[in-house]
Amino acid sequence: MDVSHLLEELNDAQREAVTAEDGHVLVLAGAGSGKTRVLVHRIAWLIQVHHVSPMGLLAVTFTNKAAGEMRARVGQLLGLRPDGLWIGTFHGICHRILRMHADEAGLPETFQILDSEDQYRLIRRVIRDMELDEGEYPARPMQGFINHHKDEGRRPEHIEPFDNPHALTQVAVYRNYQDYCERSGLVDFAELLLRTLELLRDNPARQQQYRDRFGHILIDEFQDTNKLQYALVRIIAGDRARLFVVGDDDQSIYGWRGARVENVSDFARDFDPAVIRLEQNYRSTATILEAANRVIANNDERMGKNLWTEGEQGEPIRVFSAFSAEEEAEFVVARIRDWLEQGGAASEAAVLYRSNAQSRLFEHQLLAEGIPYRVYGGQRFFERAEIKDAMGYLRLVHNRDDDPAFERVVNVPSRGIGERTVAAIRDHARSSNTSLFKAATAMRDSGAFAARAGNAVAQFLQIINDLDERTREASLGELMSAIVETADLARWYRQREAPDRAETREENLTELIRAAETFDQPLEDEQAGLSPLASFLAQAALEAGEHQGEKWQDCVQLMTLHSAKGLEFPLVFLSGMEEGLFPHQKSTEEPGRLSEERRLCYVGMTRAMQRLYLSYAESRMLHGQTSTSYPSRFLDELPEELIEQVRPKPARYVGTAFGGGSAGGAGAEHDFTLGSTVSHERFGIGTVVNLEGSGANARVQINFESAGQKWLVLSYANLERLD
DNA sequence: ACAGGGGGCAGGGGT
């Protein structure tokens, strides 16, 4: 077979990685160096040249998005769908293994995955059941405590609280929570991994089965793996599988949630792999790359890597200092408009920021200018309240013991089952060590409820049982549709929420029915013996679903630096380059976190292909208070010869010059006053509604007839007074 | 059962 197409588009280092013979491989892949391409070609190479069965390959990624992309590109390269090839996230793969061996893993066949919100609610429930002071033991940090220990592979009995009463209580909550999960057949995200690790560790037959199966294991974004994931890799690999690991220590930005960048060097030590560096960048201009290299060079303990490009020098990096966050947003949007006017597409522009709260001003400005945009990281489909309500019914149909689902929907829509009734059910369930649904059924049968509540509970139990009856012959879509109809959720929202909100919820429910109707069960799930219903529920939990549609619309992309990883854009804005914001205050206080912030800066800069702007505001509204800030230290780390100050940084005003003037403008040397009618060449006619600052800093807020309210700097705005 | 007000809080986020 002619396999030249697998190699001809690769550079030397990439080719070396793809064709590596024998042993393990560690690919240190810099930003934009084609690591996905290497992974995809490696898989194709193994299948077509080494005739490895797709069944013998395991490829692990971090996000479903990355898994989907890899799957598509492998299919494209091979010209066929490689059946039996496992490409997925750690969680997806562990889930599949647990489904196939639920019994041996000590789980019921119908075990259900808890998402973060379910987990939070359940932990809160446990804390309340233990009658702990919720002020002293809040559920959020407790959730962090439990997940942190699970991510390190620790069960409650592995934790040494050193006689610290507070820690002892936390461990007790962890234990009770875990007991609850066991009783109800619930598995949280970390549990998927930990349970799989324990299964493969303690069950020699299963261990052998997977070690025999997977001769090759490929892992992407290795710098983001945690302790548990590395342990999993080692146990699946045994001493036979060949590991092909791709990572970039300079792009490790998830230390705060347990990722261990040390896993990369540990891997090099534990497996003695051939180390291949991909240092040629195909994305950014030489200027951008050089600047990014210089910033990251300030970090210690790097594995060493220097990106280079054959590309052109490109434009200088532009740095803009704004007086306020509003002005920063105006500047960014004005530059986006320039880009559009020069023939660029909106979707080629990305505005990146450190924290989500910063998106608002950009949204506001883009909206005012009529430029379409999309904010990443909003609420996801399967996390919406109405979807979780409907899915709660589905989960109960699938597994009566799913207590979180029971709690969620027992009185949604309201059917007269109040807190007292539910508390009675909880008590009964706890004392007879059973689930809420079973307890409620027993109480109904023994007449333990008062008449009114009893009828309501009986009716609810009946609904679930009836729906289950129906599923025997109905399709997933029909079941979903029956749920939405029987529960009459649409009416429920219409009754208690604003019309437009209720309408959106209704549309989402329709969308959910359509999703159920068109659900295409993955072949590998079917082979693992999952029912379509089980597959659907798992997918809803594991892939909460993208924001909402419209991916392909031409719009400006707004996102945090974290969510920008792996993406690239011709035009990039790195906003809010201020001490305290970026690097974030909390990071400067925690040891080791500063270098992670710097890596985040590096990730942000290397997203840019052609044009890169960095901006900061000298004052911004934070938590309801205006505060002044200093430029980020990362700006000082940029080589001066590569940057261009869009506006020379003005001397910081001290004392009276800045402080004295509220609206009305102390020391205003211009002839604008409140109420003046003015004209601006692009925004048209408007009225002055606010003034502040003086001299070069003087700004006015104008309410434009068509463009809305804007803050403008007088020395730049070129306003004409009309009255 | 539910609305409405007060108080505490404010990082990043995929599975």
Added chain:
DNA sequence: TGCCCCCTGT
């Protein structure tokens, strides 16, 4: 400043 959670009052 705005959001979310909890508590209280009806």
